[in-house]
Amino acid sequence: QVQLVESGGGLVQPGGSLRLSCAASGFTLQYYNLGWFRQAPGKEREGVSCISDRDGSTYYADSVQGRFSISRDNAKNIVYLEMNNLKPEDTATYYCERAPRSTTIQDMCVSGDTFGSWGQGTQVTVSA
Secondary structure, three states: OOEEEEEOOEEEOOOOOEEEEEEEEOOOHHHOEEEEEEEOOOOOOEEEEEEOOOOOOEEEOOOOOOOEEEEEEOOOOEEEEEEOOOOHHHOEEEEEEEEOOOOOHHHHHHHOOOOOOOOOOEEEEEOO
């Protein structure tokens, strides 16, 4: 059974940091492009960051550029999202997803072109 399980969310003060993890099971993560998405209450899901399987190239939404960092550990079958200098507007449920190699990371993150198998996500709340 293909599964992506997100973890690492929590409550953090503005300016704080969190590291999200997404553990894959039922498939080998290294053969897919991977991405982190988020959805705040009343808003549409948006792509935060995506990473290519081929060369590790990355894409970041303008709102997180310079603060977030995506990485993957193919040996552990895990993808991470390091989040620094968190802001209240980063508050959302964060999800990870995968896309075929044929999908560019721009299409994955900007257009949401993924397999669409969304998990439970992990809640990130940034508040004083």
